[in-house]
Amino acid sequence: xxxxxxxxxxxxxxxxxxxxxxxxxxxxxxxxxxxxxxxxxxxxxxxxxxxxxxxxxxxxxxxxxxxxxxxxxxxxxxxxxxxxxxxxxxxxxxxxxxxxxxxxxxxxxxxxxxxxxxxxxxxxxxxxxxxxxxxxxxxxxxxxxxxxxxxxxxxxxxxxxxxxxxx
Ligand code: RP5
Numbered sequence: 814x815x816x817x818x819x820x821x822x823x824x825x826x827x828x829x830x831x832x833x834x835x836x837x838x839x840x841x842x843x844x845x846x847x848x849x850x851x852x853x854x855x856x857x858x859x860x861x862x863x864x865x866x867x868x869x870x871x872x873x874x875x876x877x878x879x880x881x882x883x884x885x886x887x888x889x890x891x892x893x894x895x896x897x898x899x900x901x902x903x904x905x906x907x908x909x910x911x912x913x914x915x916x917x918x919x920x921x922x923x924x925x926x927x928x929x930x931x932x933x934x935x936x937x938x939x940x941x942x943x944x945x946x947x948x949x950x951x952x953x954x955x956x957x958x959x960x961x962x963x964x965x966x967x968x969x970x971x972x973x974x975x976x977x978x979x980x
Contacts, residue, residue, distance in 0.1 A: 816871035817845040819942050822863070822889065824852045824879035828902050831935050832878045835900065838939035842956055844946070847872070853884035860885065864892035874942045877925075878935065880904045883912035886925045896945055898938045899925040 819839055823832045828850075839846045851859045867875060867889075875893070877886035878900035886899030899916035903909030909930035917927040926941065928934035940957075947954035 815845060817847040818871065818873045818946050819844055819876065820847040820849070820863075820867065820872045820874075821876045821878070822849050822851050822860075822885065823877065823900075823902070824850070824854075824883065824885050826850050827904075828878050828880060831902050831931055832876075832900065834932050835876055835878070835935040835939045838936050839942060842943050842953060842960075844943070844953075851885070853879065853888040854882075857888070860888050861892050864889040867893045868895055874898065874945045876900060876938045876942055878902050878938075879916070880909065880912045881915075883915040886916050886927070887919050887923065890919065890923050890925050897925050898941050899927045900934045900938045901927065901930045903931045 821832060821836050821839070823829070832848075836846050836848055849863070851863060853860050864875075872895060874896045875889055876898045877889050879885035880902035881904065883899070883901055886897050890897040901909050901912035901916045903912070905911060913927070913930050916925060919925045928937045928941065940960075943953065943957050947957050
């Protein structure tokens with residue numbers, strides 16, 4: 814079995830309902846995905862070990878989802894030069910705003926590409942990961958282009974139906 818090129822990690826199994834959207838979207842492009850719960854606060858050693866050898870292991874991009882005082886994406890990014898995409902998870906008293914700010918406000922020098930909060934962000938994280946891997950994979954680039962074309966066609970069709978109703 815080929816080594817997965819994408820890793821999707823998240824701070825708790827309670828994040829799975831959101832992060833499974835990311836994993837499913839990646840699998841829809843026939844990508845193998847390494848999936849693992851690890852926590853910047855609760856299991857920092859594992860996060861460091863994972864990130865430190867991620868490039869050697871063959872990963873090309875890492876998606877990291879976390880909620881509340883979300884430190885996972887930034888902590889992973891601190892120990893690797895691979896691209897890291899952060900997904901802020903909603904939950905807790907602040908509905909994901911806490912996680913969004915924690916994920917997006919990295920100090921200069923250690924970037925995290927941060928997507929939106931929750932399900933939409935999880936899907937976009939997968940698509941962004943696909944576009945990164947597709948930089949050197951023509952077959953994947955073609956699949957991604959097809960996805961985007963079908964999406965555009967679906968919008969055209971929805972507009973056509975709406976225009977019919979408005980007549
Ligand atoms: C974060 O704390 C996790 O990513 C999760 O979103 C949040 C709550 O974790 P649990 O208490 O549900 O395990 O680290």
